[in-house]
Ligand code: NAI
């Protein structure tokens with residue numbers, strides 16, 4: 001099959017990992033009978049600095065016809081982070097109703113966790129993060145700016161529809177995996193939105209009697225990600241909590257440079273977007289050492305979502321084989337001295 005892919009490399013190491021990883025993914029797909037036809041969109045902070053906008057006003061219209069979107073990362077030292085995020089990633093996830101964000105954490109063979117004593121596969125869970133509202137709703141304001149009585153209000157928004165449309169796929173995933181769902185909230189302090197969220201989880205759980213439900217407050221969950229990560233299977237979390245927990249999930253399974261993510265509209269009405277969990281990483285931009293594997297694994301999730309299971313499997317297996325091979329190049333974040341380019345060309349010899 002052929003698929004049209006909108007490629008948005010973005011900023012910083014986003015450009016570096018996408019420019020190395022995507023051509024490989026495209027060739028691996030082609031060798032297996034799947035054509036990926038990319039269109040590159042040069043949107044991001046450079047555009048903002050020149051033209052005042054991260055993407056054109058009709059950006060969503062231009063993306064809508066594509067089968068999937070691949071995003072590198074956005075973020076620039078000279079542009080405030082809320083501008084880059086609200087100027088590109090959030091308009092896409094919200095505008096295209098990508099209400100389910102799936103972020104797996106898996107400890108691959110050959111990768112050291114900073115936690116002692118874990119073998120390959122013992123850390124293996126997936127976070128289902130609500131992706132269109134919650135704490136990331138653009139609701140609030142500032143008054144009396146700069147004065148002593150300045151006030152800032154930031155509201156979180158939880159709707160029944162969006163909460164249920166995150167929780168239900170999380171239960172489906174749990175039913176297909178180990179049969180355990182951990183619901184992470186902060187219902188002791190956030191007595192409206194989070195208690196409402198808990199209520200929705202309880203309602204939906206009635207449809208999944210085979211799934212065991214565990215409830216954790218987010219502070220305890222943070223501790224337990226470190227103390228007993230092996231006990232997690234599927235985690236359902238709000239937009240903010242899912243964001244925070246997935247960086248933690250990434251590092252306990254070796255590196256944020258290995259963490260992929262999928263922003264999905266499960267109805268298929270709009271294109272879904274795939275991206276590494278990491279940002280644009282100013283500290284290593286230009287050094288050529290960003291780990292490209294999170295992007296390769298994100299592309300694997302993209303191909304699975306497109307129904308191209310064999311290409312998706314090949315990419316994931318190639319990454320797993322490379323990581324398991326002590327003599328293969330690896331980037332500094334996972335203890336090596338290799339470059340982005342060396343890692344991708346080693347993968348190329350394994351997969352082509
Ligand atoms: P970051 O994820 O860019 O970097 C955090 C740390 O992880 C840094 O030390 C970095 O060197 C390291 N790191 C990240 N990706 C890596 C990779 N592939 N290989 C090796 N090391 C890697 O997060 P940070 O520093 O908080 O944010 C930098 C910028 O990125 C900010 O402007 C932020 O707003 C933006 N950002 C954008 C995201 C997105 O586009 N989805 C997500 C997170 C942050």
Ligand code: MG
Nearest residue numbers: 243244247277
């Ligand atoms: Mg994040």
